[in-house]
Amino acid sequence: MTIPPIEQQQFRNAMSRLGAAVNIITTDGPAGRAGFTASAVCSVTDTPPTLLVCLNRSASVWPVFQQNDVLCVNTLASDHETLSGLFGGKTPMEDRFLAAQWSVLTTGSPVLAGAVVSFDCKITHSVAVGTHEILFCEVLALAGDPLTHGLVWFDRRYHPLIRQDAS
Numbered sequence: 001m002t003i004p005p006i007e008q009q010q011f012r013n014a015m016s017r018l019g020a021a022v023n024i025i026t027t028d029g030p031a032g033r034a035g036f037t038a039s040a041v042c043s044v045t046d047t048p049p050t051l052l053v054c055l056n057r058s059a060s061v062w063p064v065f066q067q068n069d070v071l072c073v074n075t076l077a078s079d080h081e082t083l084s085g086l087f088g089g090k091t092p093m094e095d096r097f098l099a100a101q102w103s104v105l106t107t108g109s110p111v112l113a114g115a116v117v118s119f120d121c122k123i124t125h126s127v128a129v130g131t132h133e134i135l136f137c138e139v140l141a142l143a144g145d146p147l148t149h150g151l152v153w154f155d156r157r158y159h160p161l162i163r164q165d166a167s
């Protein structure tokens, strides 16, 4: 029996049905400051606290993350749609960062003001799979705003998460 291969577009159409949090992944260090929008973020283990980020190696930011070896995962709030678009397009890097306020925690990676949660991490190792690099990241510090509402990428558009009981 021959199993027909899943085409790229079929895979993307299927993945578009898998809702995901939207994040801006930032870094700063010897290679400079950079950031991009990512939905491919996942918890790996809590001992040591580790998450993963999948980054396309064709992105302009890839060499910067590779050299800095640190990053911050900033999970976006319901009012961050415009910011997500800036970090997900071909916008010049300085213009992306001018559109929001930033601080730092432990690694020096930019921490977004008003994020739902921020994970400040060192990249412990990475694995290449196809077009992407899976970055395994140990979490060194946390921040966040418990009053914010989340944002989900589903069906190729944003869905602000507003709790039914929110006043």
Ligand SMILES: NC(=O)c1ccc[n+]([C@@H]2O[C@H](COP(=O)([O-])OP(=O)(O)OC[C@H]3O[C@@H](n4cnc5c(N)ncnc54)[C@H](O)[C@@H]3O)[C@@H](O)[C@H]2O)c1
Binding pocket: 011, 012, 013, 015, 016, 039, 040, 054, 056, 131, 156, 157
């Ligand atoms: N993991 C990723 O690299 C990823 C995830 C989401 C969106 N994007 C990019 O954002 C843009 C808009 O995406 P969209 O969701 O509106 O429509 P789309 O049809 O390009 O993608 C649909 C879904 O497929 C997956 N996907 C898309 N490109 C991928 C890739 N190169 N590798 C692995 N998975 C991929 C994602 O889950 C995405 O939500 C596109 O340029 C897309 O490539 C990339």
Ligand SMILES: Cc1cc2c(cc1C)N(C[C@H](O)[C@H](O)[C@H](O)COP(=O)(O)O)c1[nH]c(=O)[nH]c(=O)c1N2
Binding pocket: 022, 036, 037, 038, 039, 040, 041, 054, 055, 056, 058, 059, 060, 061, 084, 085, 087, 088, 089, 090, 091, 153
């Ligand atoms: C909602 C959403 C979600 C994602 C993306 C886009 C958008 C709009 N992009 C694409 C990524 O943000 C884009 O390629 C970067 O801006 C890098 O582009 P430059 O090469 O720096 O212009 C993206 N890229 C990636 O490598 N991993 C990911 O998980 C995602 N997820």
